[in-house]
Amino acid sequence: MAVKGLFKAFSGGSSGDSKTESISVITSDDYARRIEVLDDFEQAGISWLWATDEEGRLIYLSEKAAENLNKPIGELLSVPLTALFENDPDNPDEKSDRPLHYKFRKRSKINDLVVRRIPATLTQGDRPTWWMIAAHPKFDDAGQFHGYRGNAKDVTLEYQRKLEDSRLAEFDSLTGLANRHRMDSQLNGILGAFKAASRSCAIMMLDLDRFKQVNDTMGHPAGDELLKQVATRMRKIIGDRGEIGRLGGDEFQIILPDIDDRGKLGELADKIVKIISQPYPIGEKSAVIGTSIGIAVAPYDGVEKDELVRSSDLALYAAKNSGRGQFRFYSADLKDEEEKRRLLVEDLRDALENDQLDLHYQPVVRTDDHMVVGFEALMRWVHPERGAVSPDVFIPIAEELNLINQLGEWALRRACVDAMHWPKSVRIAVNVSAVQFANRDFPEIVRKALADSGLEPDRLELELTESVFLGDSETTDNMFKTLKEQGIRLALDDFGTGYSSLSYLRSAPFDKIKVDKSFVDSCTQKDKNSAKIIAAIVSLSDALGMETTVEGVEAFDQFSLVCSKGARYIQGYIYSKALKLSEIEEKMGSGEFRIEPDGPELYRPDRRTVFRRIGAIHEDHRYDVVMRDLSKTGARFEGMLGVPVGTKLVLDLGGGQLVISTVIRANESMLATEFETPLVNDGAGGLCTRHRVSPYDLASAGMPLAALPPGNYPLSHNISGQAGKPQFMQVAI
Structure with missing residues (x-):
């Protein structure tokens, strides 16, 4: 039942x-x-129906779907669906790289595909829209295709929520830049794809100099605001050339696909350094930071992510250890530098305790009569094993080890004692770091150094850079006031390299401005404005009742120019390098110290004296030679006899750096060559080629292997490894 x-x-x-x-x-x-049920279904908004003809044009669309698109249905019918919607490139769930129109052309089934309204079809009042579509191709009994029959629904809210969740997982919440996870994924993907195609990819590793001081003196909210402004500046510089990521704290990374030109990379890095170093408005205050950059390029500096990142990290450390505020390319010898620096960190404390540090003094000379009016104290460290260690190397180490106050106090006391050996008309200038200047006990340290040595206060000049203005302005003003009350002179060093110097001159009681060497280096170049800048600084200084010292003058063409612009005091090699105290006493005797200028007639900014072995390749033979001089446009080397002027040579400078050159002078075994393509700045005060050439590429192009450096060349199967008879004589050097 x-x-x-x-x-x-x-x-x-x-x-x-x-x-x-x-x-x-x-x-x-x-x-x-049945139609009534379908109408009810469509009106309920559960899903909409659509159909196309064999050309993909809409022949049916639910009224509710047209309302969703904010278009009359008459404007939508006969329009191809692919003209309205496309795959969303930001879809975190869509793994297929097949575009929607490709799927339509293949006439295959479509399963729950999220597509977005093509932005170009949006008019004023339209909102971005995402649909989820599904469809089956329709075929008749004869197998003839008649278009698609499908359904769709609006998934905009859910999809935008998913995109935001995905964005939060891949992007830094503070700056909006990519996070470490995304940057690692991007770099892995790019290197994997580029490896097979032998394409290059550069990465830059950056961190911010003096960022910790901003956090410590202005607070973490100020630090966060600073990071946001840094991110904005970096986006404007990089644009669509690459992706920028914040890896954490003040550490950033930039991925630059398909760039291996070290000239362009250096120019970009230099621009980043300059823009990041401009002051940042934080509330009613201003913060000044800098950045250091390490650059590595695949495949030369690594082909896997970890290897390339490691190379860029080493280059970054080298840039920071060389004085900060600069860039550095990776080179193989940086691994040795890292180990040497680790040992230096351990040795610096011992050097301070065991009196291994010394002060040398560079004269400041009056141009009217070439009389020495003062000296700048410059710290020197002669390591018992490594020899002379540059201050650009050990001063940053001292800052990291919190030894800078101890080091600075030692230099101040020593300089005051040494200056007592000189005539009273001669002053002594001592550099003061921002860390020292921020020490509330600093005025007392200065007072005690003067009292213990007996030096008159007006003979002591403290050289400060713009970094001392970072932090609380009231504390800075009080420090200036206290020091000036002691009768001490103050000088603003490296003037013109910052971006707010005029405001500093208005608020701080400086007695002297020092024109930075970078302007002097380029003052004789017609395409630079350096000469006009020097003239403007001298005029400004005169108007404010201050002295001006021009630094870094080395040649007579520079000397004549800066003197014509009104420079009355010069500090540079044209007068003297830094001298030991004993050398000064010997030359000064009991009277005044006069130095006649002496130097080259013309300044050659790009010539560097070097002494290292390189290769010179001629046709099918390689010669080992010793390079003596290197400039952007040529080199001078020794080791080949009988080479006529006009001979073409390929110079192997190492690390894949091969330069096509022509012999322009020959004096027995000493040759001078001119480069076909000028070298570029390597970020470390040296020069490098724009591009590096793999020996494999040379081998595949037909260069005999005997002419190449030792190595494994897998592309050598069609090349003879036998060298012909050398045309020139090799000379042992």
Whole structure:
């Protein structure tokens, strides 16, 4: 009975004495009622229906779908669906790289594909829209294609939420830049794809100099605001050339696909350093930071992510250890530098305790009569094993080890004692770091150094850079006031390299401005404005009643120019290098110290004296020679006899750096060559080639292997490894 009753219920009947109830079932033949159900379905918004013809043009679309697109349905029919929607490139779930129109052309089934409204089809008042579509291709019995029949629904809210979740997982919440996870994924993907195609990819590793001081003196909210402004500046510089990521703290990374030109990379890095170093408005205050950059390029400096990142890290450390505020390319010898620096960190404390440090003094000379009016104290460290260690190397180490106050106090006391050996008309200048200047005990340290030595206060000149203005302005003003009350002179060093110097001159009681060497280096070049800048600084200084010292003058053309611009005091090699105290006493005797200028007639900024072995390749033979001089446009080397002027040579400078050159002078075994393509700045005060050439590429191009440096060349199967008879004589050097 139960089964019978159940059957009757489904068939519209009833059992027993129950009242008969009939159900009006919609059959496949009842077209009107079927359409009514479909209309109800569409009006409910559960899903919309659409259909296309064989050309992909819409021949049917639900009214609600047209309303969603903010278009009259008449404007949408006959329009290809692919003209309205496209794959979303930001879809975190869409792994296929097949575009929507490709899928339409293949006439395959479409399963729950999220597509977005093409931005160009949006008009004023439209909102971005994402649909999820599914469709089946329609074929007749003869196999003829008649278009798609599909459904769609608006998934904009859910999809945007998913995109935001994905963005939060891949982007830094503070700056909006990519995070470490995304940068690692991007770099892995790029290197993997580029390896097979032998394409290059550069990465830059950056961190911010003096950022910790901003956090410590202005607070973490100020530090966060600073990081946001740094990110904005970096986006403007990089644009669409690469991707920028914040790896954490004040550490950033830039991925630059398809760039291996070290000239362009150096120019870009230099621009980043300059822009990042401009002051940042933080509330009513201003913060000044800098940045250092390490650069590595695949495949030369690594082909795997970890290897390339390691190379860029080493280059970054080298840039920081060389004085900060600069860039550095990776080179193989940086691994040795890292180990040497680790040992230096351990040795610096011992050097300070065991009196291994010394002060040398560079004269400041009056141009009218070439009389020495002062000296700048410059710290020197002669390591018992490594020899002379540059201050650009050990001063940053002292800052990291918190030894800078101790080191600075030692230099101040020593300089005051040494200056007592000189005439009273001669002053002594001592550099003061921002860390020292921020020490509240600094005025007392200065007072004690003067009292213990007996030096008159007006003979002591403290050289400060713009970094001392970082932090609380009231504290800085009080420090200036206290020092000036002692009768000490103050000088603003490296003037013109910052971006707010005029405001500093207005607020700080300086007695002297020092024009930075970078302007002097380029003052004789016609395409530079350095000469005008020097003239403007001298005029400004005169108007404010201050002295001006021009630093870094080395040649007579520079000397004549800066003197013509009004320079009255010069500090540079044209007068003297830094001297030991004993040398000064010997030359000064009991009277005044006069130095006649002496130097080259013309300044050659790009010539560097070097002494290292390189290779000189001529046709199918390689010669080992010793390079003596290197400039951007040529080199001078020794080791080959009988080479006529005009001979073409390929110079192997090492590390894949090969330069096509022509012999322009020959004096027995000494040759001078001119480069076909000028070298560029390597960020470390040296020069490098714009591009590096793999020996494999040379071998595949037909250069005999005997002419190449030692190595494994897998492309050598069609090349002879035998060298011909050398045309020139090799000379042992």
